[in-house]
Amino acid sequence: MRIACAAPTWTPTAVADTTNMTDNGHHTIQGGVAGQRSELREVYMGGQAAASSPCIMVLGRTSIVGATLTALARVAPLDPSSVLIANPPVSYQVSTTKPQRSTSLGMLLHLGFNAFGGIVRWVNGPDEIISMLGVAATTGELSLNAFTGGTVGALGSNLIIETL
Numbered sequence: 001m002r003i004a005c006a007a008p009t010w011t012p013t014a015v016a017d018t019t020n021m022t023d024n025g026h027h028t029i030q031g032g033v034a035g036q037r038s039e040l041r042e043v044y045m046g047g048q049a050a051a052s053s054p055c056i057m058v059l060g061r062t063s064i065v066g067a068t069l070t071a072l073a074r075v076a077p078l079d080p081s082s083v084l085i086a087n088p089p090v091s092y093q094v095s096t097t098k099p100q101r102s103t104s105l106g107m108l109l110h111l112g113f114n115a116f117g118g119i120v121r122w123v124n125g126p127d128e129i130i131s132m133l134g135v136a137a138t139t140g141e142l143s144l145n146a147f148t149g150g151t152v153g154a155l156g157s158n159l160i161i162e163t164l
Contacts, residue, residue, distance in 0.1 A: 001088075001163050002162045003088055003089065003160070003163065004076055005027075005072065006072070007072060009154055009156050010024055010025070010093060010156075012057065012145050012146035012152045012155070013026070013145070014150065015101070015146070015148065017101050017106050019100060020100055021145055022098070023095070024093045027091070027143070027145070027157045027159065028141060029091045029092075029142050029161060030066060030069065031089050031132045032085070032135070032163070034135060036133070036134060037164045038089050038131065038132045040161060041160040042121065043120070043144065044120070044122075045057065045113065045121075045144075045155050046119050046155060046157075047118040048153070048155055049117075053152060054112065055112060055115050055146055055150050056110075057110075057120070057144065058144075059122075059143070060105070060109075060143060061101070061102045061108065062099040062101055062102060064097065065099055065140060066092060066098065067096055067097035068096035071090045071091065072092060074091070075088065088163060089161050091159065102138055114153075115153030130142070144159065
């Protein structure tokens with residue numbers, strides 16, 4: 001089942017590896033249950049900043065996963081005839097335990113762009129599968145956020161996940 005996870009507008013907070021992410025400063029997706037495998041199919045970001053904002057955006061795994069998540073309400077199956085699985089991956093920006101990008105497995109994609117109207121769309125190729133497994137640290141969560149440096153600006157993002 002393919003699931004769209006949208007965050008219509010947010011401003012990233014730049015953080016270094018192994019540093020707590022801030023609420024509403026990241027777009028993170030966590031596996032639904034132990035043993036569940038999901039593959040990232042697409043990452044989209046559209047800039048909404050009012051001035052030039054070269055963002056150093058990265059997609060990576062987290063060494064500390066979020067806990068007590070406030071799920072984004074904008075999670076839906078792409079196929080209208082599908083029924084959302086019982087425990088789908090959870091897309092979130094707010095949690096009590098903050099996620100931290102892993103140092104060793106932290107940067108899977110560098111997606112730098114200018115948030116002043118810029119667009120980034122990454123779609124996986126047949127040999128470019130980024131997956132999540134379960135809900136544990138380093139395997140069960142992927143985060144999209146800003147790395148230190150650059151200038152952050154407002155953007156909207158969408159992650160498409162296929163749960164196998």
